[in-house]
Amino acid sequence: MTTFQPVLLEAVGVAGSHTLASYRSRGGYAPLERMLKEKQPVDVIELVKSSGLRGRGGAGFPTGLKWTFLPKDHPGPIYLCINADESEPGTFNNRILMEDDPHQVIEGIILSAYATRATTAYLYLRYEYPQCWDRLQGAIDEAYAAGLLGKNIQGSGFSLDLYLHRGAAAYICGEETGLIESLEGKRAWPRIKPPFPAIEGLFRKPTVVNNIETMACVAQIARRGVEWFRSIGVPSDPNNPRDPGSYGPKLYCLSGHVERPGCYEAPLGITARQLIDGQGGGVWKGRKAKAVIPGGISMGLMTEAELDTPLDFAGPGKVGCLGLGTAAVVVIDETVSIVDFLHNSCRFFAHESCGQCTPCREGTAWSLRMLERIRAGKGRLKDLDLLAEIGNTMGMMPGSTICGLADGAAWPIKNAIKKFRGEFEDYIKRTNPSGWMVTDPVPALPIVGAH
Amino acid sequence: MPTVIVDGKDIEIGAHERLNCIEVARRAGVEIPHYCWHPGLSVVASCRMCLIETGTRDAATGKITMMPKLVPGCQTPAKDGTVIVTDTALVKDSRARVEESLLIDHPIDCSICDKAGECLLQDYHFEHGQAERRTDLNPFHSRRRDVGPTVTLFVDRCIMCTRCVRFTREVSGTSELMVINRGSKEEIAVFPGFPLDNKLSGNVVDLCPVGALGDKDFLYQQRVWFLKRESNVCGGCSAGCSIVTEHNQDTVYRLKPRENPHVNKWWMCDDGRYGWHHLHDPARLLSAGRLVSTNDDRETVEWSDVTTRLRQDLSGAGRLAVAVSPMLTLEEAWMLCAVARSIDQQAALFVGHVPVSGSDESFPGGFTIRAEKCPNRIGVEAVVALFEPEIRGWNDLVRAVGAGEYDAAWITAGYPHAWIDDTTAAPFGRLRSLVVQDLFESPLTKLATWRLPAAGFAERAGTWVNVAHRAQTFAAAVRAPAGVWPEGRLYWNMLGRRGLYDPAAVRRQIAESSAALAALGGDLPAVGVDLRVDQLASS
Numbered sequence: 001m002t003t004f005q006p007v008l009l010e011a012v013g014v015a016g017s018h019t020l021a022s023y024r025s026r027g028g029y030a031p032l033e034r035m036l037k038e039k040q041p042v043d044v045i046e047l048v049k050s051s052g053l054r055g056r057g058g059a060g061f062p063t064g065l066k067w068t069f070l071p072k073d074h075p076g077p078i079y080l081c082i083n084a085d086e087s088e089p090g091t092f093n094n095r096i097l098m099e100d101d102p103h104q105v106i107e108g109i110i111l112s113a114y115a116t117r118a119t120t121a122y123l124y125l126r127y128e129y130p131q132c133w134d135r136l137q138g139a140i141d142e143a144y145a146a147g148l149l150g151k152n153i154q155g156s157g158f159s160l161d162l163y164l165h166r167g168a169a170a171y172i173c174g175e176e177t178g179l180i181e182s183l184e185g186k187r188a189w190p191r192i193k194p195p196f197p198a199i200e201g202l203f204r205k206p207t208v209v210n211n212i213e214t215m216a217c218v219a220q221i222a223r224r225g226v227e228w229f230r231s232i233g234v235p236s237d238p239n240n241p242r243d244p245g246s247y248g249p250k251l252y253c254l255s256g257h258v259e260r261p262g263c264y265e266a267p268l269g270i271t272a273r274q275l276i277d278g279q280g281g282g283v284w285k286g287r288k289a290k291a292v293i294p295g296g297i298s299m300g301l302m303t304e305a306e307l308d309t310p311l312d313f314a315g316p317g318k319v320g321c322l323g324l325g326t327a328a329v330v331v332i333d334e335t336v337s338i339v340d341f342l343h344n345s346c347r348f349f350a351h352e353s354c355g356q357c358t359p360c361r362e363g364t365a366w367s368l369r370m371l372e373r374i375r376a377g378k379g380r381l382k383d384l385d386l387l388a389e390i391g392n393t394m395g396m397m398p399g400s401t402i403c404g405l406a407d408g409a410a411w412p413i414k415n416a417i418k419k420f421r422g423e424f425e426d427y428i429k430r431t432n433p434s435g436w437m438v439t440d441p442v443p444a445l446p447i448v449g450a451h
Numbered sequence: 452m453p454t455v456i457v458d459g460k461d462i463e464i465g466a467h468e469r470l471n472c473i474e475v476a477r478r479a480g481v482e483i484p485h486y487c488w489h490p491g492l493s494v495v496a497s498c499r500m501c502l503i504e505t506g507t508r509d510a511a512t513g514k515i516t517m518m519p520k521l522v523p524g525c526q527t528p529a530k531d532g533t534v535i536v537t538d539t540a541l542v543k544d545s546r547a548r549v550e551e552s553l554l555i556d557h558p559i560d561c562s563i564c565d566k567a568g569e570c571l572l573q574d575y576h577f578e579h580g581q582a583e584r585r586t587d588l589n590p591f592h593s594r595r596r597d598v599g600p601t602v603t604l605f606v607d608r609c610i611m612c613t614r615c616v617r618f619t620r621e622v623s624g625t626s627e628l629m630v631i632n633r634g635s636k637e638e639i640a641v642f643p644g645f646p647l648d649n650k651l652s653g654n655v656v657d658l659c660p661v662g663a664l665g666d667k668d669f670l671y672q673q674r675v676w677f678l679k680r681e682s683n684v685c686g687g688c689s690a691g692c693s694i695v696t697e698h699n700q701d702t703v704y705r706l707k708p709r710e711n712p713h714v715n716k717w718w719m720c721d722d723g724r725y726g727w728h729h730l731h732d733p734a735r736l737l738s739a740g741r742l743v744s745t746n747d748d749r750e751t752v753e754w755s756d757v758t759t760r761l762r763q764d765l766s767g768a769g770r771l772a773v774a775v776s777p778m779l780t781l782e783e784a785w786m787l788c789a790v791a792r793s794i795d796q797q798a799a800l801f802v803g804h805v806p807v808s809g810s811d812e813s814f815p816g817g818f819t820i821r822a823e824k825c826p827n828r829i830g831v832e833a834v835v836a837l838f839e840p841e842i843r844g845w846n847d848l849v850r851a852v853g854a855g856e857y858d859a860a861w862i863t864a865g866y867p868h869a870w871i872d873d874t875t876a877a878p879f880g881r882l883r884s885l886v887v888q889d890l891f892e893s894p895l896t897k898l899a900t901w902r903l904p905a906a907g908f909a910e911r912a913g914t915w916v917n918v919a920h921r922a923q924t925f926a927a928a929v930r931a932p933a934g935v936w937p938e939g940r941l942y943w944n945m946l947g948r949r950g951l952y953d954p955a956a957v958r959r960q961i962a963e964s965s966a967a968l969a970a971l972g973g974d975l976p977a978v979g980v981d982l983r984v985d986q987l988a989s990s
Contacts, residue, residue: 170633187630192496192526353634355611356497362552365635366586373587386585393548399521400499400545442587 006265007224007249008216011101018135020142023103029148031222032107036114036156044115044222051221051229052236052247056093057083057174057211058296058325059404060313062244063218067116069198070206079202080118081183081209082109084125084132085167085174088296089348090328093251094212096263098125098132101216102139106162108215110148111222113160116208121162124179127169136164171352175403176209177201178354189356190403217248234269234312246312246324254280256331257287269315273307276331287333291420295325297345298408300415301332320418322411338420339427342412343371349409360406363394367413373442379428382439388417453531456508456515457481458538464529472524472535473501481537484546484575486660487612488525491717491816492621496526498612500575502545503527506534521545543579550580553610556635557661558593564608566662568675572610596640598628599647601721602656602664606638609663615639615655622718622816623651639663650812650820653724654717657707668725669705681928682709682977684915686778686908687723688821689828691917693978694719696727696909696928703727703909703929711978713921720820727909729867730929735890736904737934749902754936758944761886761901762794768884769858771795774848775835776803776888777825778865778905779938780913781922781971782957784827784834786942787863792838793946800835801848802828803863806870821918825866826908830916833982837965853878863938864889865905871895888938906937913939913954914971916982922971923979924958 010026011017023029035044049064070078082105086094097105113121125133140162143149151159170188172178177191180202201207221229229248236245246268252275255261259281266275272292276282283289291301294309294316302309306319313324332341350368355361367390370383391414393400395407417424428436452463457479464470464478473483474490486498501524506517515534521541529535536542553572561567594606616628616639627647631640641647647655656666678697685692685706693711697704706727708719729735739757740749741764752760765771773791775784791798806824813819832842852860860882864870867890876894879885887899896902910931914924931937943952955974962972970980 189495189497192494192523350634355630355632355634355637356495358497358499358549358552358610361611361635361637362555366552366555369587382585389548393545397520399502400548402496441584 004249004266007220008104008213008251009096009100009263009265011104012096014100017100018102018139020103020139020146023101023107027223028103028219029107031219032110032148033154035111035222036154036158041115041117044111047226048115048218048221051226052233052245053214053217053221053229054244054246054313055211056213056217056250056326058088058323060246060324063210063214066198066210067112067208069196070116070208071199074206076117077120077205078116078118079205079207080109080113080116080121081176081179081197081202081207082121082123082212082215083174083176083179083209084123084129084212085179086126086129086212086326087171087174087352088298088326088328090253090255090293090330091296091326092253092328093263093326095129095132096251097212097216098129099135102132102135103143104216104219105136105212106139106143106148107222108217108219109162110153110160111218112208112210112215114158118208119159119161121160122183122202123162123164124173124183125164125166127167133164133166140164170354171348172354172403172405175405178403179209180207187354189354190405192402213251220249232267234310234314237314240314243314246314250311250327252279252311253326253328254331255328256293257284257289257333257336258282258331259284269310269312271308271310272302272329275311275329276307280331283331283333285333287335289331290334290336291332291338291341293328293330293332294321295323296328296408297330297348298405298411299323299325300411301419303419320415322407325408337427338416338423339371339375342416343368343375345412345416346371346409349405353406353409354403357401357406359394359400360409363390363406364409366390374424374428374431377431378435378442379432380436380438381425381428383428384417384421384424387413391417455529455531456534458536470529472503472505472527472529472533475529475533476503476524476535476537483524483537484571484579485525486571486610487614489614489658489717492614492617492658494526495613495617496523498549498610499523500546500549501525502549503542504536504539506536508532508534546575546579547581550576551584551586554580554584555586556589556607557610558589558591558607560591560593560608561662564605564662565665565670565675566608566659570662571660596638597646598639598641598664599652601652601667601725602647603667603670604639605663605665608661609639610661611637611639612660613639614658614660615664618651618655618658619647619649622654622814622818623649624815625649625651628655650720650722651718651814651818653721654708654719657717666705673699673704678704681909681926683909683925683928684826684923685719685723685726686826686915687720687726687824689823689826689918690715690819690821691826691915691921691923692719692723693923694723698909698929701929701932703730709977713978713981714917714919714923715818716816718816718818720818722820726867727907729890730907730909732891734892735932735935736892736896736902737932738904739934739936740902742900742902747897754941757903757936757941762945764884764901765794765859765861765886768882770856771798772801772848772851772857772860773798774801774803774845774860774862774864775831776863776865777805777828777831778803778908779827779831779863780911780915780954781827781830781834781961781968782913782954783911783938783942784831785837785961786939786946786957787861788834788838790942790945791861799843799848799851799857800839801843801845802831802835804845804866804870806866806868823918824868826917827915829918829920830914830922833916833965833968834961836967837961849875849878852882855881858882859884859886861886862888862895863905864893864895865907865938866890867907869893903941904931904935906931906935906939910935910937911939912937912952914958914975917979920982921979922975922982924954924975 178188233247300321692715
């Protein structure tokens with residue numbers, strides 16, 4: 001296997017990589033200056049569109065196509081929001097980009113704003129990233145001083161203000177309309193769609209929401225060209241006209257039970273096994289993997305037998321996972337109880353459910369309660385059917401919720417019960433030998449008096 | 452005409468109507484259950500009870516294409532060719548699951564909950580829920596949280612539809628209520644030190660589909676299935692909100708707004724909502740009394756004798772002035788004028804005292820509380836105009852009585868609050884005969900030769916005309932207390948009419964005698980008629 005030369009992560013390990021001087025020395029901002037002089041905004045949209053770049057935030061929506069949804073000839077303002085509320089468990093690629101190469105991100109933001117005619121951009125930063133805050137703020141200050149942000153950038157007549165906004169540590173703020181609500185100073189309850197943000201978003205104006213890694217990709221496409229970008233990755237499936245393909249490099253966050261966890265850049269389409277055994281150095285302590293999360297906990301689980309699935313936008317879906325997500329690969333070794341894993345997952349989503357839609361608000365809490373009971377040795381086989389039913393009916397895909405985070409909560413339940421049902425049944429029968437077959441409602445705990 | 456297909460039935464809607472699937476289905480006689488959606492509030496589509504299957508019918512081929520997933524009926528606009536299906540297994544299962552989810556954290560304390568009997572959670576569970584509980588049972592708990600002077604919150608009964616929160620943000624504009632915490636631990640609350648205290652606060656109780664928000668005034672007073680409901684009009688101010696008076700055994704227990712797009716939409720103010728307690732005030736005048744000596748001794752006169760003796764007394768008194776109270780209905784006012792003119796052909800008719808308090812108070816949702824605290828000034832003026840060349844008001848009457856222009860006066864009042872002071876009343880003491888019809892003792896009743904009890908708003912029947920010239924008819928919700936004849940009955944008898952007081956007959960007579968009030972001739976719709984519009988149409 002030829003080693004892939006990192007592009008997005010080329011600055012990692014370079015001393016002072018987060019400074020403007022270092023970024024310039026690597027050829028940064030030159031493409032931007034050229035684009036501002038030579039290209040019209042539509043040309044930039046066309047460039048990104050033809051590159052086949054798909055959003056790196058999780059859903060994988062084609063970025064250029066998203067930009068074209070903005071209304072033509074809108075009097076403005078149009079807003080660009082950058083989603084850096086990286087809260088998906090196991091995900092840290094945005095963090096690396098913001099800490100080690102903030103100017104790459106900012107160049108992408110300026111290009112994207114130029115393409116979408118946005119004159120104000122907001123970068124919504126996760127609360128837990130103070131280092132990113134410092135680096136980004138420093139980089140923004142440098143960019144303003146160098147005339148790369150602000151009024152009339154490089155004499156092009158294009159102006160852009162970039163604001164950093166720090167969230168308050170809520171998973172739901174990573175949902176694009178939840179992020180918009182939060183930016184507006186409201187409770188981050190995702191909005192009903194339509195209208196989509198491109199039509200009516202932040203402050204009820206047309207808005208584009210893009211991920212940090214997408215911005216870095218835009219900067220690299222501008223620098224290295226469409227051909228370079230399309231030479232990496234997996235072309236679209238000729239048998240599926242709706243598959244836009246998976247092009248370009250991708251940052252994979254490898255964590256869990258591997259020898260060398262970390263953020264690795266690889267072409268889209270690398271299999272999970274290649275990633276774990278190659279970059280990751282194999283499952284730790286010579287053990288076997290029991291399950292692997294392909295792209296953040298909300299994408300579900302792959303079994304050991306499914307590890308040869310390519311991690312592109314279409315791959316994980318073929319083995320019953322929700323999708324590639326944030327490409328945060330978490331390895332779970334054979335010593336881990338899948339009951340414990342699912343309990344952990346349900347605890348996270350019950351805690352982070354925004355509580356707007358009934359099925360998600362109650363479903364996440366209900367599943368957690370069942371798993372707590374199962375772990376306490378009071379599980380029944382019937383619980384597994386109920387869990388599967390919650391998993392199958394909760395989310396945007398069956399239509400029972402407003403936003404996709406409910407699908408993300410449902411998928412681990414659904415996958416775990418389907419792919420590891422035997423283990424659940426064994427666990428329940430072992431820990432509750434006298435009651436595993438009961439199907440009556442579980443009685444209430446006796447109320448303990450105050451005295 | 453755009454056509455929407457509801458469960459296989461074609462429903463035509465107006466060309467410019469913007470309706471959602473719930474509204475169109477309702478026209479087809481199909482109820483799509485919903486909690487969070489309310490026509491007067493923004494759409495959040497969060498309860499997910501109204502999930503339905505939809506599709507489109509191709510106009511040319513008639514081919515129907517269905518959407519692969521469920522959509523909320525409240526958020527989905529119904530357009531030409533929209534297909535709505537509400538009775539598939541998928542829809543039914545989804546409703547059952549939402550019901551099940553809502554009950555996970557609900558205390559199910561219906562036996563002690565005020566909402567039982569009119570609770571959507573109960574009704575929908577009965578209709579759409581599962582018979583068997585699959586979730587773990589919870590220990591019973593029902594925390595109560597005080598959120599304001601009028602409303603109390605039973606925290607655990609809440610299903611988080613957020614109607615109340617949206618109401619305070621969008622209609623009252625006061626934003627007191629909010630959602631705290633997250634996920635299944637969410638609760639409705641107020642910020643410490645900022646209670647739910649605005650003049651529309653009672654509406655959140657009506658909006659609450661379950662028993663979470665309780666009206667302190669009504670709490671534990673009556674089970675709702677004992678209540679009888681009568682459509683009525685609020686007499687609190689000249690806005691004339693359409694209401695429902697809920698009563699049992701001639702006792703009013705609460706008032707609720709009745710939907711009327713022309714007047715109050717779905718709302719009413721707290722002044723009106725809680726403004727019925729005077730009906731059951733023990734201090735009310737409960738008998739017809741006639742002064743027999745100068746030291747305030749009164750004999751109680753039987754009502755059957757009042758009609759003749761009152762007429763006798765006034766006939767011999769001399770020049771008569773009458774104050775027609777704006778609390779009276781149109782019919783009562785007209786009969787009073789007729790009675791007065793039958794006693795004294797020259798009787799001077801004045802519009803009675805019009806109580807005004809502060810200035811009009813408007814809210815962002817378009818609701819306005821009027822400063823004029825009487826329901827029928829416009830109607831009474833229209834009636835008096837049929838008898839008098841020019842409208843004269845209460846101040847004119849007080850001045851004229853002070854100048855000794857009249858020998859006798861008949862003052863109708865019926866105000867729920869104190870309305871006259873000793874100084875204003877003093878000149879009336881010099882009259883040879885003074886008839887005062889009022890709810891309570893006042894400086895004026897002390898001077899009266901005849902002190903007649905008046906009826907309260909829910910005890911009257913007839914028509915009121917509000918500040919926007921909208922006439923609304925209503926029947927009496929409760930009987931007046933024993934010993935009280937409502938004004939209508941007294942005047943009806945004094946006019947020598949047969950049988951029971953029939954406001955419709957009087958109204959027809961008024962309509963025939965006046966082009967301006969011709970619109971009152973037939974049966975009025977529940978939302979009333981705009982007298983000005985119909986005048987233009989007929990001219």
